[in-house]
Each structure stands twice: as structure tokens, then as C-alpha cells.
Amino acid sequence: MVELNAVVALLGRFPALTGLDLRIEAGETVLLQGPNGAGKTTLLRLCAGLLAPQSGSVTVLGHDLTLGPERRAVRRRVGLLGHSTGLYEDLTVAENVRFWARAAGLDAEPSVERVVGALQRLGLDDGLLDLPVHRLSAGQRRRTSLAALVVRRPQLWLLDEPHAGLDQAGRNVVDTLIGDAVAAGGTVVVSSHELERVRSLSPRVVTLAGGTVHRDTGA
Amino acid sequence: MSRFLADARLVAAKDLRIEARSRVVLNQVAPFALLVLVLFGFALDADQRTLRTFAPGLFWVAVLLCALLAIQRSVSVEQADGALTGLRLSGMSPAALFVGKAAAVFVQLVVLEVLLTAGIIVLYGSQIEQPLLVAATGLLAAVAVACTGTLYGALASGLGVRETLLPILLLPVLAPVLIGATRAFDDALGNAAVDGWAWLGLLAVFAVVATAGGALAHGTLVEE
Known part of the structure; x- marks a missing residue:
């Protein structure tokens, strides 16, 4: 489903991911955590096909994302909720x-x-x-x-701080949505600072630090 | 091909719907266009013979100034809340996105040209002797301006200083359109003994190059 090997990705001129390895199977829910600047958002954007890796390999839903046309092809199968809403x-x-x-x-x-x-x-x-x-x-x-x-x-849900800006009821709705997406066969990767809330949704927690995987409870 | 056209139509319809709701062109750009014509009148001492003589040039300078506003608006709609990222994520062809955005600007420019045509007739006393040449010039120049503007709008927005940089980048590039369209209008309004249809050829070549070049280059600009 998602496989990253020795991935280096730049944000401007600065390395945001520094040799990251990660494998996510279909139907999994994965929580990404880590301090600001750890590379969570960059990882999600990379998996969505919005960024090209500087080096290493990235395969998402069978698409080799080191290739431009493949990055474009994967986007229609991925749903990314970023910091902005993208609404008109x-x-x-x-x-x-x-x-x-x-x-x-x-x-x-x-x-x-x-x-x-x-x-x-x-x-x-x-x-x-x-x-x-x-x-x-x-x-x-x-x-x-x-x-x-x-x-x-989408087949792959990439949710960057999905609970941000929501009231308690809204947060519960997001949790239900994540559960429904997994029940429907989707794969969900959530980046969140709300550790307790998201831990209840996912047994697998991947902690990033300095642009690489620091700890992976599913490894 | 049908996917391409469907995506282009979707983007154009979305931009025009946003314009219909916000009425920026109707309430802000159109009055600005008329104001430009009036100010030119003040600057030239309201002498109708002089105004008639210079009407083609004044008309196209006003069109270009209004085009800048319409293009900046077209760019800002996608920048406001990350919509451009959403469009990239949609997997839509960048060429289809370009054609859709340019088509919406084209429609707005044609509306402004109709308004400005009425303006030079009423304010400057201009007379249209060749309506077909006026229509063909207006349409071709609108294609050229819309496509070049959409491309340069994407370029300027990527540089992060779009409001100030866009006119400096765009207006020199559009100089051939200004010259060609003014000469064609000189003929169409009976101002000068020039072959307007020959100048239309220049506009046609510019429009084709701007459309093809924009469709090819837009992807790189949006992705980078």
C-alpha cells in the first residue's frame, strides 16, 4: 500500500525527511506523532504525490512516486486533508x-x-x-x-491534524469517520498532536523526529 | 480528450460562478474601465475629435488595465485557502486547468470589451465602420490576453509577489497585442488607412502561441 525506503525530501533547501523508512499495509490506521518540524506534514504530502523525494523510493498504491506522471496518477486515489480547507x-x-x-x-x-x-x-x-x-x-x-x-x-486517507479547529462533537465525528473509512477497506494515516484521542483509534503509532522514524509500535 | 474538456469546463464554470456571486468584475472592474475612459477624456481636454483619433489606443490600454485586475482575481481565488493544492491533488491535467482558467478570464474580458465599446461610442463619439473586424479583433485579443495572463499569473503567484510583479511581467509581453489590436481598431473605426485584417493575423498568431505555450508550460509552473 505505502512503502518508503531511505527517503530524503527537502522543504525548500532544508531536509525535512532524512532517510525515512516506513511500510503501511492496506487497511491499517497509523498515527503519526512527533514535535513540530519532525516531518509529519512533509511525509503526508509526499504520500499524496505533492512532493518528489530527493532520493530513496516511495511507492503508494502501486505507483512509483519518484516519477512525475505516477505522482499525478496517484492523486485521484488519495484524499489529503491539510491545514487549509481548499474551499471556495x-x-x-x-x-x-x-x-x-x-x-x-x-x-x-x-x-x-x-x-x-x-x-x-x-x-x-x-x-x-x-x-x-x-x-x-x-x-x-x-x-x-x-x-x-x-x-x-479515497483508498488512502491522509489526515493532517483532522481534529484541529473542531469542537468536541466534531472531534467525535472525525473519529467515527476514520473508523468508517477503515471498515470500508481504506487505509488511514493521521498526523495529530492529540495523542490520547488518536491512540484509541490506532494501535500503531509512528513517532518521527528529525525527519526519520524514531519509534514504530507496529515494527 | 473528453476528460480534458470536462475538466476545463468544470474549472471555467466554477470561476464564472464565483464571479457571478462575488460580482468583482461587475461592481469593481467594469466601473474602473469606464473611469479610465472618462479620465482619458479629462486628460485630453474632452476634445471629441482628439478622443476619436486616440480611441483605439485608449480602448486597448483600458482593456489591458482591466485584464490585470481580472487575472489577479483569477489567481487569488486559487490562493485564498489552499484551493490550488486541492486542484493539484485532484490529479486534473494542468493543461485542462489552464484552459479552464483562461476561458473564464476570456469571458470576463469579452464582457468588458463590450462595455468599453459602448463607452467609446457614447463618451468619445466613435463610430464602428466594420463591426466584423471589431468583433474578430476583440475575440482574438481576448484569447491572447487571457492565455498570456493566466500563464503569467501562475508564474507570478509562484514567486509570491503577484500583486506588484504581475503588471511588470505581463504588460511588456502583451505589447504586440496592444499594437495589433489598436491598428485593427484604427481600421474598423475608420480612423486610419491601415489594413486591419492584416493586423488581425498578428493577433491570431499571438493567440495560438499563447494558448499552446500556456497549456504546455502551466503544469511546470503549478507543480513548482
């Missing part, structure tokens, strides 16, 4: 969710039921469907961003 302020919640589903290669526009279903799974009210994103709270934006991923049904 002047479009409504439904329009944003539909746009990102179509952009990710869904052949048909997702039905209203599917969009509503995704929003309801994220604990968002139907009444928000036709509301422009600029009228949403930060937590509602985060949930809408997650709903756009839910509609796409």
Missing part, C-alpha cells in the same frame, strides 16, 4: 463538495443524496447546503472539507 468562499457548501468530487475524477456529478449523506456523516445540517462558505464557522469549514473527501471515497 463564494461557492455554497454543496457546490464546493460537488466541484471537488468532479475535479477528482468522479464521472457523474454526485447526487444530492450523496452530498447530503456526506454532510450528515460530518454532523452538518442540511440547511447549510446552500450557504456560501464565507458564512460558515471555522469548524463547519473543516467539516465541509472532510465531506468533500468522503464523497470522493
Whole structure:
């Protein structure tokens, strides 16, 4: 599913990953932890095909991500929730969710039921469907961003601080979502500082430090 | 090919929907365009004969200034909350993204050109003697400006100083469009004895090169 060998990746001119080795099997849930600057976000962006490794090998869902076309090919099969929401302020919640589903290669526009279903799974009210994103709270934006991923049904979920900016109910919803994704056969990699919360979701914790794996409970 | 066209249409429709909602072109760029025409009138002492003589040049300078605003808006929409990263993650072809973005700017430019045409008729007393030449010039120049602007917008946004750098990068490159379109309008408005259709050839070549070059280069700019 995901295999990284001796990966070195640069952030600008600085090495963010320094010879990282990691293997994640299909259907696994992996928690990434580590201090700021440990390389968690860079690792997620690398697995999403947004970055090219400086050296080493990266294989995700069978794609060799050292090759440009392969990086582009894997993106439609991966769902990355980053620090920004990627939503368009002047479009409504439904329009944003539909746009990102179509952009990710869904052949048909997702039905209203599917969009509503995704929003309801994220604990968002139907009444928000036709509301422009600029009228949403930060937590509602985060949930809408997650709903756009839910509609796409990616095979590999890469979640960077998914609980950030959410209230308690929202955090519970995210936990349920992660559980559902794994139950549906997906693989989930979560970067979080909320150790206790995420540990309950995953028996495997990978600790990064200085751009490499410091400790792996699944190794 | 159908995937390419579907993606390009999706991006263009999204940008136009955002514009329809935010009304930046309607409420800000369009009044700015008319203001430019009025200010040119003040600068030239409101002498209608002089204004008629210079109307083609003033028209296209106003179009280019408005194009800068429309292109900056097109770029900022993708920068606001990481949407460009989302587009990269979608696996969409960068060429399709380019065509979609350029198409949306093209539509906005055509609307502005129609408005400015009405403006030079009303404010400067210009008369259109060759409507077909005006339409062809407007469309080809809009393609050239939209494609070049979208490409340079991506370049400038990557450098992180887009608001100030874009005009400096873009306007010199668009000088041939300004010259060609002004000469063609000189003929179409009956201002000068030039062959406007010949200048249209220059615009056509520029438009083709800008479209092809933009579609090829956009991927590198977006990825880097």
C-alpha cells in the first residue's frame, strides 16, 4: 500500500525527511506523532504525490512516486486533508463538495443524496447546503472539507491534524469517520498532536523526529 | 480528450460562478474601465475629435488595465485557502486547468470589451465602420490576453509577489497585442488607412502561441 525506503525530501533547501523508512499495509490506521518540524506534514504530502523525494523510493498504491506522471496518477486515489480547507468562499457548501468530487475524477456529478449523506456523516445540517462558505464557522469549514473527501471515497486517507479547529462533537465525528473509512477497506494515516484521542483509534503509532522514524509500535 | 474538456469546463464554470456571486468584475472592474475612459477624456481636454483619433489606443490600454485586475482575481481565488493544492491533488491535467482558467478570464474580458465599446461610442463619439473586424479583433485579443495572463499569473503567484510583479511581467509581453489590436481598431473605426485584417493575423498568431505555450508550460509552473 505505502512503502518508503531511505527517503530524503527537502522543504525548500532544508531536509525535512532524512532517510525515512516506513511500510503501511492496506487497511491499517497509523498515527503519526512527533514535535513540530519532525516531518509529519512533509511525509503526508509526499504520500499524496505533492512532493518528489530527493532520493530513496516511495511507492503508494502501486505507483512509483519518484516519477512525475505516477505522482499525478496517484492523486485521484488519495484524499489529503491539510491545514487549509481548499474551499471556495463564494461557492455554497454543496457546490464546493460537488466541484471537488468532479475535479477528482468522479464521472457523474454526485447526487444530492450523496452530498447530503456526506454532510450528515460530518454532523452538518442540511440547511447549510446552500450557504456560501464565507458564512460558515471555522469548524463547519473543516467539516465541509472532510465531506468533500468522503464523497470522493479515497483508498488512502491522509489526515493532517483532522481534529484541529473542531469542537468536541466534531472531534467525535472525525473519529467515527476514520473508523468508517477503515471498515470500508481504506487505509488511514493521521498526523495529530492529540495523542490520547488518536491512540484509541490506532494501535500503531509512528513517532518521527528529525525527519526519520524514531519509534514504530507496529515494527 | 473528453476528460480534458470536462475538466476545463468544470474549472471555467466554477470561476464564472464565483464571479457571478462575488460580482468583482461587475461592481469593481467594469466601473474602473469606464473611469479610465472618462479620465482619458479629462486628460485630453474632452476634445471629441482628439478622443476619436486616440480611441483605439485608449480602448486597448483600458482593456489591458482591466485584464490585470481580472487575472489577479483569477489567481487569488486559487490562493485564498489552499484551493490550488486541492486542484493539484485532484490529479486534473494542468493543461485542462489552464484552459479552464483562461476561458473564464476570456469571458470576463469579452464582457468588458463590450462595455468599453459602448463607452467609446457614447463618451468619445466613435463610430464602428466594420463591426466584423471589431468583433474578430476583440475575440482574438481576448484569447491572447487571457492565455498570456493566466500563464503569467501562475508564474507570478509562484514567486509570491503577484500583486506588484504581475503588471511588470505581463504588460511588456502583451505589447504586440496592444499594437495589433489598436491598428485593427484604427481600421474598423475608420480612423486610419491601415489594413486591419492584416493586423488581425498578428493577433491570431499571438493567440495560438499563447494558448499552446500556456497549456504546455502551466503544469511546470503549478507543480513548482
